[in-house]
Amino acid sequence: MKYRHSLFSDKNPYDTQSDQLFLEAVRENFHYQYRHCKEYRKLSNGLHFNANALMSIEDIMRLPCIPTLFLKRHRMKSAPAFVRATSSGTSGQFSEIGFDFGALLCGFRMVRQTARMHGLLSPTPCHYIIMGYQPHRGNRTAVTKTAYGATFFAPALNRRYILKYRDGKYAPDFDGIISALKKLDNSLFPVRFMGFPSYTFFLMKQLDERGIHVTLKKGSKIMLGGGWKQFYAEQVDKPAFYRLAEKVFGVTDHDIVEFYGAVEHPILYCDCPNHHFHVPTYSRVVIRDVDTLAPVPMGTPGLVNLITPMIRATPVLSVMTDDIGILHSGSSCGCGIQTPYLEIIGRVAPNDIKTCAAGAADILKGVAI
Ligand SMILES: [Zn+2]
Secondary structure, eight states: OHHHHHHHTOSOTTOTTOHHHHHHHHHHHHHHHHHHOHHHHHHHHHTTOOGGGOOSGGGGGGSOOEEHHHHTTOOOOSSOOSEEEEOOOTTSOOOEEEEOHHHHHHHHHHHHHHHHHTTOOOSSOEEEEEEEEOOOTTOOBHHHHHHHHGGGSSOEEEEEEEEEEETTEEEEOHHHHHHHHHHHTTOSSOEEEEEOHHHHHHHHHHHHHTTOOOOOOTTOEEEEOSTTTTOGGGOOOHHHHHHHHHHHHOOOGGGEEEEEEETTEEEEEEBOTTSOEEOOTTOEEEEEOTTTOOBOOTTOOEEEEEEOOOOSSSOOSEEEEEEEEEEEOGGGTOSSOOSOEEEEEEESOGGGOOOHHHHHHHHHHOOOO
16 A cells, blocks of 8 residues: 555645556555455446556546445445444434554544644644534544544643533533633633534524623634534525624634545545635545536536545545535635635435524534434
8 A cells, every 4th residue: 555655645735746646546445445345346347347447547537436325324344444433324324434554544644734734733722612522432423533633733721512422412512612611711822613513603603692702812713524414504604604703703714714524535625715625635526417427527516426545444435425516626716726626515415404493403402423
């Protein structure tokens, strides 16, 4: 797996010259999956696909692609896992992805390089407020691990969690966080939020409604990740979110970052100063026609297919998400990063999408993992 390690050692997370190395790492990973996973081999043979077909970077579009919905119903593995992580299945079904040690090492390098590039690493200690799950041994969700991981970007003075684990389930503690924030008003140190945009937005709305405005110290950040979960209908437009953050916390959009990723494709997509998710060196994105699955040109919406040679233990080289997205040319952003950027516009899972009122009620009540 030498090409994989070379790819993830690339110090530039948005390297436009990485196509050849990416292709070599894909070929290496495909060989491994083909040899070690019976189902993957069957799938490849059924599609008449073999490593010889991987001649140029465009050929990665032809890789056997596993839908995330399939991974939620079937466990697939190619090697023993060092660590396992799951998706947060609101409907009781979830993916479980095994990570080999090499994948974790690659992930660590990727996170370090990406966090450094986006100015998230700081030696100044801070208070963390996790707008997500309190870690618990029964909770193996990637979103919990990621949120916890993000509390190492700057030294932690303490960590507070909005979703507390009590009597076998999680419940949100908005009042606890609000009283902690009031105390932090006098702290000399910055505050960093990390977690679900839905909970962060609801917290800010509650503070605003109660007339509580806390000016956080310079260097405070709001980091968002994990998506809107089942609260799609509550999704607010980003400018409204940024306006509220400035009003309630005095934090401008310059200090608000959002992450995108999935357990089946654990690549860290971090938004740029213009709040776009540029595709990093470590992955490629293909947008496909919803009916024919044929790749569509840039600027056209379709199903989001994500490709990365990061993991050996599970055959997730190419996965089809149920997200609908658009790929835009990097230069059209204007932030200076030249790789294309991915815009997520929705999801093909109408059952998961709740009405506004039901979504709000659920946020206040608590959610299943
Ligand atoms: Zn940009």
